[in-house]
Amino acid sequence: MKAKVYVMLKPSVLDPQGKAIKHSVQLLGFETVSDIRQGKYFEIAMGNGVTEEKARDEATRLAHEVLSNPIIEDFRVEIEE
Amino acid sequence: MKFGVIVFPGSNCDHDAYHVISKHVGQPVNFIWHRETDLSTYDAVIIPGGFSYGDYLRAGALARFSPVMNSLKEFAAQGNLVLGICNGFQILCEAGLLPGALIRNRNLHFICDYVNVRVENTDTPFTHEMKAGSVLRMPIAHAEGNYVCDDATFAELKRDGRIIFRYCDPSGQITDAANPNGSRDNIAGICNRERNVMGLMPHPERACEDLLGSSDGREVFRSLAGTLAAAA
Numbered sequence A: 001m002k003a004k005v006y007v008m009l010k011p012s013v014l015d016p017q018g019k020a021i022k023h024s025v026q027l028l029g030f031e032t033v034s035d036i037r038q039g040k041y042f043e044i045a046m047g048n049g050v051t052e053e054k055a056r057d058e059a060t061r062l063a064h065e066v067l068s069n070p071i072i073e074d075f076r077v078e079i080e081e
Numbered sequence B: 001m002k003f004g005v006i007v008f009p010g011s012n013c014d015h016d017a018y019h020v021i022s023k024h025v026g027q028p029v030n031f032i033w034h035r036e037t038d039l040s041t042y043d044a045v046i047i048p049g050g051f052s053y054g055d056y057l058r059a060g061a062l063a064r065f066s067p068v069m070n071s072l073k074e075f076a077a078q079g080n081l082v083l084g085i086c087n088g089f090q091i092l093c094e095a096g097l098l099p100g101a102l103i104r105n106r107n108l109h110f111i112c113d114y115v116n117v118r119v120e121n122t123d124t125p126f127t128h129e130m131k132a133g134s135v136l137r138m139p140i141a142h143a144e145g146n147y148v149c150d151d152a153t154f155a156e157l158k159r160d161g162r163i164i165f166r167y168c169d170p171s172g173q174i175t176d177a178a179n180p181n182g183s184r185d186n187i188a189g190i191c192n193r194e195r196n197v198m199g200l201m202p203h204p205e206r207a208c209e210d211l212l213g214s215s216d217g218r219e220v221f222r223s224l225a226g227t228l229a230a231a232a
Helices: A016-027 A052-067 B014-025 B067-077 B087-094 B151-159 B218-231
Strands: A002-009 A039-045 A073-080 B003-007 B029-033 B044-047 B081-085 B101-103 B111-119 B135-142 B146-148 B163-168 B187-191 B197-200
Touching: A002 A052, A039 A052, A052 A073, B003 B014, B014 B029, B014 B218, B044 B067, B044 B087, B067 B081, B081 B087, B081 B218, B087 B101, B087 B197, B111 B187, B146 B187, B163 B197
Parallel strands: B003 B029, B003 B044, B044 B081, B081 B197
Antiparallel strands: A002 A039, A002 A073, B101 B146, B111 B135, B111 B163, B163 B187, B187 B197
């Protein structure tokens, strides 16, 4: 079982890194790009025999307490067999 | 009065803080390794600048899980004085001892420079010997010093006079040009509700000798020592 956690700055929080990347990308001529936000991605291996529900609970708690800072970031959890 | 300076793996202003307390404040001071949990002999604890845990994940995020941090929360809850400088400020925010967060500077650069900050509030143990509105010149050295918080938190900080320092120009004017990192409302330092925990991005401990460019930082430590002396 594997948990995937995506952490993104909240839409209301300025993302200077994403802005800088967008600027460079537009200079390169990618005209269709209108915005880029940069986030973090974690792959968390879970022990064998863990139920999907338990894996989701643990990963959500982990994402909330450690991987993200709820003041500035949102997260999303996916579970994979 | 006894001071403690917490040392995390990656702290690098711990010796500066130690030096200032022993030489300029003239009081006993100990290093506290982050695995220690007994803070009972201290009157004030400083969380120094640096790059605890290499700033991995987020600046200050992993230091929050060091054993000393639970003791520090109790220490603060008992009303003892806690001063977080730079990475120390980031750690205090991550640990929930101060509200808000410090994100990447708006220009993306690591900024190492002198800044001016205006003393916004002197009703704290860290600033009571200063004059409100006076300007202190101190260095900053950070990549994540851009203070953010939600509107409700900001309103509360403002209402309760918990914004202690704001970036300003040399004459004390609060301008966007004087804001090095994009911090909301030029915020450089804040305190908690109880006013015994303060965090700031500039480094007062690196501004205590004229030879090093400024001795304005001494005022922070003079206030701090004055508070402890009055309480003793």
